[in-house]
Amino acid sequence: MKKKAMIKFATLKIVSGDFEQGFRVILRTGKDGNLTVTETDGWFPPAPELPQLLKNWQSHYNPVNFYRGASQFCSLALLRGTETLAMSLLWVMFFPKWDASFDRALNAPQEQVTNYSILTAANQLTDGINSWLNSGDTNFQPFRDQLIGHLHKNDQLRLIIQTDNVQLWRLPWHLWQVLEKSQAEVHLSASEYQRVERLIPVKSQEKVRILVVLGDSTGIDIAKDLKLIKQELPNTEIVTLRNPKKQDLSDKLWEQEWDILFFAGHSSSQGANSQGKFDISQDESLTIEELKSALKNAIKHGLKLAIFNSCDGLGLGIELANLQIPATIVMRERIPDAIAQTFLAYFLRAFAKEGKSLSAAIRTARERLRELENEYPCASWLPLSCNNPSEQLPTWNSLLGQPSPIKDNTSEKSSIRFQLDVPIRALFSIFIRYKFRIAALSFSFVVLGYLGSHVLNAMAVAKIKAYQFPNAKTYLRWALKLNPNNQSAINNEGIVDEAKEEDESAYQKFREAKQKGNPEAWNNQAFYEIQKGNYQRAENLLRKSLGQSTSKENEYAILKNLGWVLWEQGKNNKAEAHLQYAITLMPNHGSAYCLLAQVLEARGEQADSLEQWNNCLDYASSKIPEEEKWIDMAQERLEEEQNSH
Structure with missing residues (x-):
């Protein structure tokens, strides 16, 4: 008889330490919805090479490097008045087969990033993570074996890494071979958390209320995000803010109750503490701190899930986790527009239409992105989930106010929102469609x-x-x-x-x-x-x-x-x-x-x-x-x- 799947959680709290000395860790395990847990002290061995491997991958992955060499040459050509040369370079760069031929056609400089260099750095980081977490260290092995013991083949596992160490947040933990073979999905959490006392009225109708914020769309197609939300999510009440002012967004968070907050546009994480910013328009950016009171009020009144389908959202995830929101989904690095939309489509379908748990839906979408990694290296690495360990993760039915069993089939086989700092993608479509000289000249300017x-x-x-x-x-x-x-x-x-x-x-x-x-x-x-x-x-x-x-x-x-x-x-x-x-x-x-x-x-x-x-x-x-x-x-x-x- 096939064993019925259970949703378990395992929390790894990083108490202290660093990559040079190792980390003291506490493992807490149990079943979602059950307060009975087991707790074990342990440690992770030193891994002094991991920060550099991570930095090396990030420097190779950063997609802007794909364009820097050729685009600067093109701009210099324009500055020098050689329009013909600039037009030729633009044609080579943005002809439909540009992805495959870019490096060969323009003789990319030595430092220019290629898919090969990204994959090399990615493989080195993957090997480093597995060497660390598969260490034969005699003090680490019993602790590791106990964790693995909770990864039954047919059990879903909600694995939460609880830490304030930004480098640990940036690590793609899902690459650990043990997790890849299980149905586990890794989530990140702040070191300190608490359950928020909520004032949630009884729903007058069975609809999920979603606040959609469409920010700066320079170079990307965020209208498609809104279209996907309307297509894939049944029984919803959607309010859309396009390029809102800060006060308008704050008012909406204060004055109405929401189940989901969704943002599409440009964002970034800056500084040693990875402070997150998101662009609500071409002229205005916001931090989570600037909306802190409004967001805390929204969480208190029922906000359970925030999705930032935008670049480099790690800082946003960290800061939202500190506000004790039950769940947040962000992208850990820059993400191509096509991948952002593909992830969103697969996630929404699995979460709402197929009734999967949040963890299972993220994992399903991640596995589908792997199918596109020949064209978009490391696409499956980008989605990052942040959780409050004291909260049960929302399901689509729980958001509707109708709890129901969660489907446990996560075995489906398993594509950067590289948000250009210039609107290349939008103009590219004009260029290819019309191929008129005026379109090319406009593009050049x-x-x-x-x-x-x-x-x-x-x-x-x-x-x-x-x-x-x-x-x-x-x-x-x-x-x-x-x-x-x-x-x-x-x-x-x-x-x-x-x-x-x-x-x-x-x-x-x-x-x-x-x-x-x-x-x-x-x-x-x-x-x-x-x-x-x-x-x-x-x-x-x-x-x-x-x-x-x-x-x-x-x-x-x-x-x-x-x-x-x-x-x-x-x-x-x-x-x-x-x-x-x-x-x-x-x-x-x-x-x-x-x-x-x-x-x-x-x-x-x-x-x-x-x-x-x-x-x-x-x-x-x-x-x-x-x-x-x-x-x-x-x-x-x-x-x-x-x-x-």
């Missing part, structure tokens, strides 16, 4: 408008590195005319102003760039504070910028400046550690050597300080004001040492 700014900014950076500041200023002025919100260009304007000793203007530029989310601006503003002697303020800014650097060079600058301010405050041991780390990143840069020499000198380590003064003299540049001063100091110290003998 749109590319110029959005990407030309980035090209001009890149040209300005080259001029800055060559100390040609007037030329750099000209390029930056035009870059900001094309795109006034180009954070990097604003930051670089500050660098140019600083070089021209226009300190107040530089400070304002860095501040503006920082407010717009540019990570380099934190460091540049901190440098300004160092010059003013505001060392504690500079340290605070630098510590906030740690982990946000977008390049090795910027990370070097942050660590060098942090070492500088710590030395100025007499914290010599900490200063030395940051400066040594900076040197390992960029051994051919002079500043860190010059500062380290002064730290060692302050500690009385004369021989070691002289070695660093020599390095300072070898690598520092007289074109950089502070390094010019340190070069003089190095020459003075070395001459004194020579004269002493």
Whole structure:
């Protein structure tokens, strides 16, 4: 007789630890709806290589790299007046077979991402996760075996990873082979949670109330999301807000009761804490914090499920989990429009029409996405579910107020919403359909408008590195005319102003760039504070910028400046550690050597300080004001040492 499936839960609470030392974990297991649980202490072994494997995959996966090389070349061609060349490149890039031929046709630069490099990084991350969770460590194995014991073949398992560690949230846990062979679906949860006392009136009619928010649709087709919701969800009352103002959205959350909140559009997670933002229009973005009171009220009055079918929604998921909403679905990285719509269609069908549990419906949709991974690598990795462990997950029937048995068939065989920062997809359809010269020219000007700014900014950076500041200023002025919100260009304007000793203007530029989310601006503003002697303020800014650097060079600058301010405050041991780390990143840069020499000198380590003064003299540049001063100091110290003998 076939065993009847049960829905079980297992919660892995990450109590403490890190990838270097391992994690202390508590395993709690039981059946949904049953308060009787078992609890076991355990630990996960160290896995120091996993963060780098994850970072490597993310850097290869990030879809914008597919277009950066060719699009910049195209924009440069337009800037130089070679319209024919630009038109040819556009035709190659966006002809129907562009996905297969892009790299070969345009001779992609070495750093350009390909499907092959994404898959290589993905396989390395998959192997790393399985090596970690299949470790033969004698202390880990009994704990692991107990968890596996709860994964009966015909049982659905709601596995909840309970942690505040953002790196653990970003891991694609579902790749663990043990889970792939079971019917388990992984959910994430905040470290602390509680059940919300709700004020839910008896429904006057059996309809699921859904608030649909359609945000910025630049380059994507979010109208299809709304169409899918109307097609796949029976017995609903749908209210749609298109590009609402913040107050309009807040009012709807306060004044009416909802079962589901759905958002489609653009979103992102920024900073070390992955703060989530979603664009309700081209001109306005919101954070969860800005809607915190309205959302808490909506949850108290019955909101049970939030779906953000948009890019890079990890931060949104974390912040919604902290508001104790029963369930949230987001996308962990950038997602192509086609994949976002495909996931939504399969999920809604499984959840509402087939009556599956939320976990089973997500798993079904994830497995269907695997069928599309030849064209869209890692598509099945993108959906991420966040849960409140104290709440039972909603089912479609429970949302209708009609609890009923959940279908348990999750054995169906198992396609990036790569939301372009420019409306390429929309114009692409015009280009292919009509193929008129005017459509192509219009397309070229749109590319110029959005990407030309980035090209001009890149040209300005080259001029800055060559100390040609007037030329750099000209390029930056035009870059900001094309795109006034180009954070990097604003930051670089500050660098140019600083070089021209226009300190107040530089400070304002860095501040503006920082407010717009540019990570380099934190460091540049901190440098300004160092010059003013505001060392504690500079340290605070630098510590906030740690982990946000977008390049090795910027990370070097942050660590060098942090070492500088710590030395100025007499914290010599900490200063030395940051400066040594900076040197390992960029051994051919002079500043860190010059500062380290002064730290060692302050500690009385004369021989070691002289070695660093020599390095300072070898690598520092007289074109950089502070390094010019340190070069003089190095020459003075070395001459004194020579004269002493």
